[in-house]
Amino acid sequence: MINRVTHQTIQRSTLGNLQLNLNKMSDLQGRMSGGKIITKPSDDPGGTAQAMALRASQRATEQYARNADDGIAWLSTIDSAVAASVSSLHAARDLTVQGANSGAMGQTSRDAIATAIDGIRDALLSTANTSHLGRSVFAGTSNAGKAFTVTVNPDDTRTYAWTGTPGASVERRLTSDTTVRADADGSAVFGDGAGSVFALLDSIAADLRSGVQVGPRLTEIDTRMTAMLAEIADVGARYGQMELAQSSTQKTLLDLKGQLSAIEDVDLAEIIVEIQTQEVAYQAALGATARVLQPSLLDFLR
Structure with missing residues (x-):
């Protein structure tokens, strides 16, 4: 058909x-x-x-990169603050050495040194309350606003308290299975309560004003300084880890885009x-x- x-x-x-x-x-x-x-x-x-799978990986990697950037900013702030604290404590130590020369220094000079140490104490307290984007870098996850508070007692003595929570640290996730601490333990760096560096400087200033020999206090200053230097070393190690993660995430992002x-x-x-x-x-x-x-x-x- x-x-x-x-x-x-x-x-x-x-x-x-x-x-x-x-x-x-x-x-x-x-x-x-x-x-x-x-x-x-x-x-x-x-x-x-x-x-879709690559874009999911890309979004996760971009978040890791932001975490590393933020962690580096935190650690940079901490490093600057602790380095400034070490310098201040060095100055306080030098003044204490001068004040220990009781035979060559009158009470007026000792009082002047005590006043200078009070100024260093206030500067240290301000540094200890350093914050980054409104968060205290030495108070962990605390939202108190300040890492250290000071209470003036009726007898004009001062009481210092760390507002952080022991064991509660600020972490930044750099990979799916790696986190790095971004803050610093204020109680380890500056001490807490009567064992704080602020209370130590108060005691040195009080001894100078009352004519007590302050030479033995040098060991206590060295102990606090050692703690600060140890924190600087620890911060440097964590900073390096975050920089490596930052570099790695940038390379990963380039690979994913390709x-x-x-x-x-x-x-x-x-x-x-x-x-x-x-x-x-x-x-x-x-x-x-x-x-x-x-x-x-x-x-x-x-």
């Missing part, structure tokens, strides 16, 4: 083919203008799944060639259609 082919059949078939060519050109133009091979999940289901680009981004040269090829095919189809559909109604009426 021979199927009957009419002009309407040819017209519909031709228009369908032309529309298919136009759809291909539109898809190629959309990819080139957007710069992406995958414009919707159906374009490449496997590639879409890989891209992998995403390989899956999603178009090859511009290739897509241009495809568009030109499709355009030639479309023009050829138009030419063929014009030849096939040339007969008109007048041709049949002749």
Whole structure:
């Protein structure tokens, strides 16, 4: 049996083919203008799944990078504060050595040294309450606002208290299984209560004013200074760890971007060639259609 082919059949078939060519050109133009091979999940289901997994890893890595940046800022603040505290304590030690020369120094000079030590104590207290973005760097997770508080007693003596919680530290996650401490234990650096460096300087100033020999206090100052230097070393080690993590996350981000680009981004040269090829095919189809559909109604009426 021979199927009957009419002009309407040819017209519909031709228009369908032309529309298919136009759809291909539109898809190629959309990819080139957007710069992406995958414009919707159906374009490449496997590639879409890989891209989604890579983007999840990218978001996690970006958060790790932000954590490292924030941790470095915390540790830089702590390092500066502890270094300043060591310098202040060195100055207090020098003054204590001067005050220990009781035979060569009168009470007026001792009182002057005591006043200078009071100033160093206040500077140390201010440094101990250093904060970063509104958070005290020496109080752990405490929201007290200050790492150390001072209470003036009725007899004009002072009581110092650390407001942090023992064992509660500020951590920054650098990888899925690695965290690094970003704060410092204020009680370890400056001491707490009667054992604090502030109370020690108060005692030295009181001894100077009362004529008591302050030479034995030098050992206590050295002990507190050793604790501060140990904290500087610890902060330096953690700082180095965060810098390594920062560098590693940046490299990981570059690798992830490269992998995403390989899956999603178009090859511009290739897509241009495809568009030109499709355009030639479309023009050829138009030419063929014009030849096939040339007969008109007048041709049949002749």
